[in-house]
Amino acid sequence: MALTDTRVAELKRLAESERERRDYPDGFPVLPPLPAARYVDRDFARLEHDGVFRRSWLMVAHGDQLRQPGDFLLVEQLPEPVLLVRTADGAIKAHYNTCKHRGAELVDAPCGNAGRRLTCPYHSWVYDLDGRLVGYPDAADFKALDDRDVDLTAVRCETWGPLVFINLDPDAAPLAESLEPVWSELGEMAGLDGTLHLAGVTVREVPVNWKLPVDANIETYHVNTVHRTSAAKVLDQGSTGIQLLPNGHSRMLISVREGVPLTGKMPFPPLFHEVGDLPDSGTFSYHLFPNFSIVFVGKGFLFLVTNWPIDESMSRYQVHWCSSLSSQDDDGRAANEMFVRFNQEVLFEDLSVLPGLHRSLRSGGITDVNLSYQERRIYHVHEAIDRAIGIELVPGELRVPSVLGPFVEGAS
Numbered sequence: 001m002a003l004t005d006t007r008v009a010e011l012k013r014l015a016e017s018e019r020e021r022r023d024y025p026d027g028f029p030v031l032p033p034l035p036a037a038r039y040v041d042r043d044f045a046r047l048e049h050d051g052v053f054r055r056s057w058l059m060v061a062h063g064d065q066l067r068q069p070g071d072f073l074l075v076e077q078l079p080e081p082v083l084l085v086r087t088a089d090g091a092i093k094a095h096y097n098t099c100k101h102r103g104a105e106l107v108d109a110p111c112g113n114a115g116r117r118l119t120c121p122y123h124s125w126v127y128d129l130d131g132r133l134v135g136y137p138d139a140a141d142f143k144a145l146d147d148r149d150v151d152l153t154a155v156r157c158e159t160w161g162p163l164v165f166i167n168l169d170p171d172a173a174p175l176a177e178s179l180e181p182v183w184s185e186l187g188e189m190a191g192l193d194g195t196l197h198l199a200g201v202t203v204r205e206v207p208v209n210w211k212l213p214v215d216a217n218i219e220t221y222h223v224n225t226v227h228r229t230s231a232a233k234v235l236d237q238g239s240t241g242i243q244l245l246p247n248g249h250s251r252m253l254i255s256v257r258e259g260v261p262l263t264g265k266m267p268f269p270p271l272f273h274e275v276g277d278l279p280d281s282g283t284f285s286y287h288l289f290p291n292f293s294i295v296f297v298g299k300g301f302l303f304l305v306t307n308w309p310i311d312e313s314m315s316r317y318q319v320h321w322c323s324s325l326s327s328q329d330d331d332g333r334a335a336n337e338m339f340v341r342f343n344q345e346v347l348f349e350d351l352s353v354l355p356g357l358h359r360s361l362r363s364g365g366i367t368d369v370n371l372s373y374q375e376r377r378i379y380h381v382h383e384a385i386d387r388a389i390g391i392e393l394v395p396g397e398l399r400v401p402s403v404l405g406p407f408v409e410g411a412s
């Protein structure tokens with residue numbers, strides 16, 4: 001359900017009232033220390049891969065990246081070779097990029113247009129865009145192929161307006177259910193394919209565990225330090241409102257400083273109306289478990305951050321910049337480029353400290369991470385990671401005690 005006016009007003013008040021808070025909130029649990037090994041242990045990273053990344057809905061692309069029938073895009077964010085394809089009827093499908101003859105990779109370019117067919121580069125088996133095997137040379141030399149599953153192996157793929165998600169778990173719950181309550185709250189997203197344009201994609205490999213940039217994106221305790229000459233001039237770290245949501249998701253509003261105009265007049269026509277004026281009241285964002293943040297810069301420009309493990313000490317930082325103005329025309333492109341440049345600069349200021357954190361966590365110089373009330377979203381993600389892995393599978397010394405359940409919105 002969209003946020004009501006009363007709810008919008010309450011969320012703004014909750015953020016502002018943080019400015020007045022002097023004491024640790026009554027009744028809120030002390031957050032137990034997080035074992036540093038959760039960021040550097042190879043076996044734990046493997047558990048995360050199997051339990052979290054192979055079983056969650058992951059935002060991997062924007063529809064503009066494969067707009068025409070036959071367009072394809074390799075999902076380079078995961079070790080599994082997954083190929084997204086725009087089919088003849090305009091849908092997006094995901095398959096393993098794996099020929100069912102002997103396993104050659106069907107495409108090796110990161111993106112392109114396959115025409116009407118995908119042809120394997122090894123022995124020329126041919127598949128249609130829906131993944132069906134439609135031909136292979138010397139057919140008479142194969143027996144019983146008709147009885148076997150020789151179509152490309154499908155991967156679950158669903159869209160939310162322009163956003164493309166995949167899930168490697170064939171038995172996962174539907175996307176809508178997994179994204180609740182954000183799916184309903186931000187219901188307008190579903191109608192924005194074609195109007196929320198992709199203004200660019202930024203990719204950086206960073207020598208840190210994937211959770212370190214996630215942590216930085218979901219707390220504002222560092223804003224006055226790391227972003228003191230940029231975002232902190234406009235945003236008031238002390239008035240950050242946070243709500244923990246079911247499924248490991250969360251919501252955050254960091255209010256604009258009193259008397260400071262946020263961005264002046266925004267050039268972007270508004271697309272989101274059902275979240276009231278939250279996007280104009282500061283930086284409003286959602287984090288969707290496990291690795292995806294939607295950050296509003298006003299109602300017509302937003303960026304989508306995803307962080308991906310490469311191994312326990314290396315990750316891929318990816319940003320999809322989205323705008324109500326198309327970069328196809330000059331004015332739109334100029335406005336988009338300006339906003340991308342500024343926001344990217346702020347975002348990547350975090351990278352000045354994160355590699356140092358990772359080295360420290362690996363060194364034994366710090367064995368436990370100590371979180372404040374302001375950093376409770378981080379703990380919320382860690383609890384969700386253990387649930388996704390299966391608590392009994394997490395080695396005892398790495399587990400995080402579950403303490404936040406009663407503080408999740410909607411919990412009775």
Ligand code: FES
Pocket residue numbers: 099100101102103104120121122123124125
């Ligand atoms: S592996 Fe694809 S045709 Fe042989």
Ligand SMILES: [Fe+2]
Pocket residue numbers: 216217222226227346347349350
């Ligand atoms: Fe930051």
